[in-house]
Amino acid sequence: MNLTLRVWRQAGPTAPGRFETYEAKGVSEDSSFLEMLDTVNEGLIGAGHEPIEFMHDCREGICGTCALMINGQAHGPAERTTTCQLHMRTFSDGDEIIVEPWRAAGFPIVKDLVVDRSAFDRIIESGGYVSVATGSAQDANLIPIAKDSADIAMDAAACIGCGACVAACPNGAGQLFTAAKLMHLNSLPQGQPERYERTVAMVEVMEEHFGSCTNYGECEAACPKGISVDFIAAMNRDYRKALSRNRRSA
Amino acid sequence: MTVLDARVPEGPIETKWDDHRFAMKLVSPANKRKFSVIVVGTGLAGASAAATMGELGYNVKAFTFHDSARRAHSIAAQGGINAAKNYHGDGDSVHRLFHDTVKGGDFRSREANVHRLAEVSNNIIDQCVAQGVPFAREYGGLLDNRSFGGAQVSRTFYARGQTGQQLLLGAYQSLSAQVKAKTVELFNNTEMLDIVVVDGRAVGIVTRHLHTGEITSHAADAVVLATGGYSNVYYLSTNAMACNTSAIWRAHRKGAMFANPSFTQIHPTALPNSDELQSKLTLMSESLRNDGRIWVPKDLDEKRGPADIPDEDRDYFLERRYPAFGNLAPRDIASRAAKERVDAGYGVGPLKNGVYLDFSEATERLGRDVIEEKYGNLFEMYERITGENPYEVPMRIYPAPHYTMGGLWVDYELQTTIPGLFAIGEANFSDHGANRLGASALMQGLSDGYFVLPATIGNYLAPMLGKPKVDTSAPEFAEAERAVHEQNERFLSTNGTRTVDHYHRELGRIVWDYCGMERSREGLEKALSEIPALRTEFEANVRVLGSADTLNSSLEKAGRVADFFELAELMCRDALAREESCGGHFRVEYQTEDGEALRNDDEFAHVTAWEWSGDPSNPIEHREELRYESVQLATRSYK
Ligand SMILES: Cc1cc2nc3c(=O)[nH]c(=O)nc-3n(C[C@H](O)[C@H](O)[C@H](O)COP(=O)(O)OP(=O)(O)OC[C@H]3O[C@@H](n4cnc5c(N)ncnc54)[C@H](O)[C@@H]3O)c2cc1C
Ligand code: SF4
C-alpha cells in the first residue's frame, strides 16, 4: 500500500517544530508501524536527509519505550496495542497518517518524536518500592498470598511505563501510571508497612510533574496494558486514608 | 597460549562458596563509603548489583543508555526463573539443578560456578517475593511452578508471561530506593564508549550522553560491566534493537579476554521470518512447550490445512526422536530438529519456513480457560503480529538467535583478566557452557548481581584501602575521550552511499549462514574472508548524517556495528578452532550417525579465551581447562 505521512520534526528541545510530509510507498501490510518508519528513514538517508528520530527498543510491547501519537491517538488506533505492535494491516492504501510525539507538559520533547519521561522515574524513586535489604528475606512460601490478591497486584504491575495515559489525557495527568504502581505494592502483604507513606510521597511527586485528574477516562482507553481506572479510585482512597492518619498522629 | 586460572577455591563443591565467603577479605561498613564502583547496565544483573552495593554503603554510579533503568532488555523475558526450592516435592534439589545445568550446557561450563548458582537460586526467589514481585500462585496462596526444557522437575517460577518484567521492576525499584538514599547516582541516556585502564587496573569509563552528545570521563575504584548479550550480531534476533556488544568489546580491546564467542543459542520457538524488511524476530516463550506439541506434515506435498491433517499424517518429530523429553528437549536439540525438517522440505506456512506448535490437544484436555490463563498474553501477541488466532490455527514457529553463552572471561569472583573490571549477567561467559537451559539466565543475572558480585568485589577493594586513587585527570582518560571523538568524526565524514542498517543486515546474513545453527570448516572459512571485506567496505562507504552534538541514532548504531564486525570475525575463528560439536555449537563434521552432536572431551574440555592482539584477524588463543569432579562427563541423552 502507499501512504502519506505527516511527521513532527523538531531539531531540539527549544527549537521550533513543524510537520513534514513523506510518502511511504509499497508498504507491506505484514510489516509493523516501526518497520514502515525504518523504511522511510532508509529512504531519507539515501536522499541525504537526516532520519526521523523515534523511540523504540524491544518491539514486542513490553519495554514501554515506543511512544507515538498516531492520528491523534496514543499508540494509534488498535486497542491495547503498543506502537511497536501496531501492524500496517490496520491501515488502508492511500491513508494519510499524522505522527507526533507524546504531548504533555510532564514529557518535554528531546528531538523529533523523542520525549523525556524521567518524571516517571522521580515518582518511583519517591516511594515505589518495598524496603528490603538484599539477603534479609525469609522463605518465600512463608508469605502465602491469596490468588485473587496476587492477580490484582499482577494486573496493576503489568504497566510498562510508556506514558500513553499521560499523552491521552487532556490534562496531561499521571494518575493511571502512579495508581498502577501504588496498587501493585499496596495490594500485597509485603507492601503494607510502607503503604500510606508511599502513597503520600508518590502522589505528591506526581502532582509536581503532571496535571490534575478530572476523570476523563481517556487514560484507560489508551493504555496498551488495559490498566483499569479503578486503580485510580483505590489510590485516592489510600491517599485520603493516609492524610487522615497523618492528621491523627500529628 | 597460556592456561588461565579461574582461582576456584579448594574443598568439596558443596561448601566452596561458603568457605570462600568466609576466606575473602572484607571492607568494613565505615570504609565502604571510601570506595566508588561504576556499574554499566541496569538490567537484572546491573540493577541488582548497583542496588545491593548501594545498600552495603559503596558509592555507586550506574549507567544505562536507556531512557530509564526499567527498560533494559531483561524486561522482555517471558517464561520464568529457575530455583531449587522443591516446593512441589518432585525430587528437586540444589544438586539436581546443578547437575541439570552442567549437563544442559553440554559439559562446557565451570562446575564450581554452576554449583554456586544453584545454591543461590533459592535466595533469589525469597528476595524477589519480599520486594513484591507478583509471582504466579496456586489457589492455596503458595507459589506455582512450571517446567522448562532440559528438566524433568517443575522448578520454574513465573509471573504470567512477564517474568523478566516483574523481576526487573523489583530490581529497578530497589535501585530507585538507593537513588533516593543517594548511595547510587544514576545516569540515564548515557552510553559507555570505552573503559580506562591505568597501570593495568580498570579505573573508569568514558561515556557519551545520547541527547547532548557530551563526552565525559568517570573514575572509580572498580568497574562492573552488566551490559547484556550480543545476539544482535546476527541482525535478526529475539533481542531488543539496542542490544549490542560494544561495552564488552571495547573492554576486550583494552585487555579483557573474550571466552567462547561462538557459543550462541538459537531458540526453537520464535516467529518465522516474514519479509526482507523485518527488523526483529519475536520470541514465543519456551513455556509454550509445556502444552504445545510440535509437528510437521509427514507428506512432502501436504496441501491440507493443519486442522484437516489427521494425527497419523503428522510427524511429531521431537516426541519421535526424544521420547523421554519430547517437546521439552533442550533448546539446541529442539532447534536443530526443526531446522532438519524444514531443510528436508517439510516446513509449513507460505514460505515453508516454519513448524507447527499446536495447542488443540491441550485445549481439549484442559479447556480453553486454562490455556488462556497460562498463555493468554502470548497468544494475543501472536495474533497481533501474524493476524492469525492460535486458539484455532496452530502457531508457526522457527528457531531464532536468542542468547549468547559466550562473553568476557571471568574467574570464580567474576573478575575479568583486567584487575578491577568485573562482568556479570549475560555479558560474562560463566555458567551456561555451550547451551543455556531455559529460565536460567534470569537466575544467573540475579545471582551475580544480588549475591555474588557484592561479596567478591570486597576482596578486590579491601587491599586498596588508603592507597592513592586515580582520577579523571590521568592522561589515559583524555586519550580515551580523544579516541571516541575521533571515531564519531570518522563516521560523520565518511559520507558514503549505504546506511548503517544495510551493513548490519549484510553482516548478520553472513554470521547466520556460516556461524548459526550449523557450522562447517568450509563455511567458516568463507565467512572469514567475507567479513573483513565487508568491514572494509563499511568503513569506506557508510553514510551517517547529522552531527555528534545531538541525538543521532545512526551515529550510535555505526559504533555498535563496527564492533559487531570485529566480534563476528572472532566468533568464526572460535567456531573453527573448536573441532567438535557441543550444545549450540554444531560442526557438521562432528556428528553421530543419527545426527547428534559429537563432543570431543579429550581435546576440547576447555574454555577458549581470546586475547586482543591489535589486529581483529589475529587474536591470541588461551585456555581454561575444565575439570569435572562432581558430575560425570557423559554423552548427553534426552532420548
Ligand atoms: C525475548 C527474550 C525472552 C527471554 N526469556 C527468558 C526467560 O524466560 N528466562 C530466562 O532465564 N531468560 C530469558 N531470557 C534471557 C534473559 O532475559 C537475559 O539473558 C537477561 O535478562 C540479561 O540480563 P542482563 O542484566 O545481563 O542484561 P540486559 O537486561 O540486556 O541489560 C543490559 C543493560 O546494559 C545497558 N548497556 C549495554 N551497553 C551499554 C553501554 N555501552 N553503555 C551503557 N549502558 C549499556 C543497557 O542499557 C541495559 O541497561 C530471554 C531473552 C529474550 C531476548
Ligand atoms: S498505565 Fe498504561 S498507558 Fe500508563 S504508563 Fe502504564 S502501561 Fe502506559
Ligand code: FES
Ligand atoms: S518498543 Fe518496547 S514496548 Fe514498544
